[in-house]
Amino acid sequence: MTTEVEILLAEDNASDAEMTIDALKKNGLANKLLHVKDGAAALDFLFAEGEYAGRSIENKPKIILLDLKMPKVNGIEVLQKIRADERTKNIPVVILTSSKEDPDIKKCYDLKVNSYVVKPVEFDEFQKAISSLGLYWMIVNQQPR
């Protein structure tokens, strides 16, 4: 099995993570997905540090799904570090958040987030949202080389 990760999911809420992975699985998009439970782990993975030392940074995911409210390092900080580094700045990042009340929407767009998605409460809508964004970024969207 190749260690190449296509989707990096940073989500501290186990239920949300399960639901997200479920929705992606239904569309056959979850085979190369890595789920990390906080921002620190996401950064370790992206910059091949800590647990992920030795991994090639050049193996970039096609999409990063980032929850905003996470322990240790939050989504905004992760986004900031991704955009600040030449090696990672072009990776598409989608913010997944529970709330449209987030005071951070503007901040995320200032940091050139690719998409900002409020997770619907309703299961069917949630699945629809995750499926369509997974399909879009994994299949429709053309990555920079």
Next chain:
Amino acid sequence: MTLIKKTEELNLANKELALQNQEKEKRAAELMIANKELAFQNEEKEKRAAELIIANKELVFQNTEKEKRAAELILANKELAFQNSQKEKRAQELIIANQELIFQNNEKENRAAELIIAKDELISQNQEKERRAAELITAISDLKASKEQIIEINKELESFSYSVSHDLRAPLRAINGYTKKLKENFETQLDPEAHRLMNNIVANAKKMGQLIDDLLTFSRIGRRDLVKVNIPMLSIVKEICTELENEQSGRKIAFHLDTLLPALADNMAIKQVWLNLVSNAVKYTRLKEKAIIEISSEENGDQIIYCIKDNGAGFDMRYADKLFGVFQRLHSDDEFEGNGVGLALVHSIISKHGGRVWAEAKVNEGATFFFTLNKS
């Protein structure tokens, strides 16, 4: 004898004559002395007369001098008499002026007394003002403290809203999601009652999600600064009516829209107001065979009164004061679903615009809602 006698007689006579002569000589000497005396006296008298003439001349001169002086004195006297009468007149005038001054003095004393009273009054007013100023300063510092508190509370509320929306929605999503998965994955193993119960779980989770969203809208609009622009009211309302009508399949709803006057208001907030009012009208006319919703406006001074009238369920005017309170409902959830946030939001938005909102209704005969906004 005769001769001797004669001689004796002659002697005698001679002697007599000698005596007489002597007498006469004595007399002559005396007369000479007397004459001399007289001459002296005469001289004296002439001297005296000359002196008298001089004195007389002097007196005449003095007399004329005195007459001249008398004439002068008469003139002077006349002058003095004139001056005297002038002085008397002046004295009269002075007396009058004096009386006037006395009167003015009295007036001034009166005024002074009044001024003293006024001054006392001013002092007490001043003290009152100082006291009031001190109170105001205290009140201002209290207000400042309150304002800081409010800002603090507002911040707390904001992070509370954020928390509520973020942290309450996540478990709801899980409840909803897991129940759906349970239904999908174990469909054949569960009997119809289990399916019904799970449907209820899903429906309630969904309802709670809606409640959270509405509450957040309510608190967000309360905190948001209004951006007032000229709002073309008719096109906004038309759009909302069309949208809501499309959602209601199989219902007959007649919208009667007047030419709605434009107003100066926050576009997003006013859209929310119309959305809530029109969807209420649509909701509460549900049991009528034909729903009629009339929307109109009229000018009232520098304000516009908007009016939306329906022929729906109406409400009991006794509870009209509860109509716009958060979570207050005049119908049960079984009759008409809702969470009691919509009209509270309308009230909050209109109040923030400086307008007024009120309603008139009769049970089963429909309700009319009014609100005012400033003219554009």
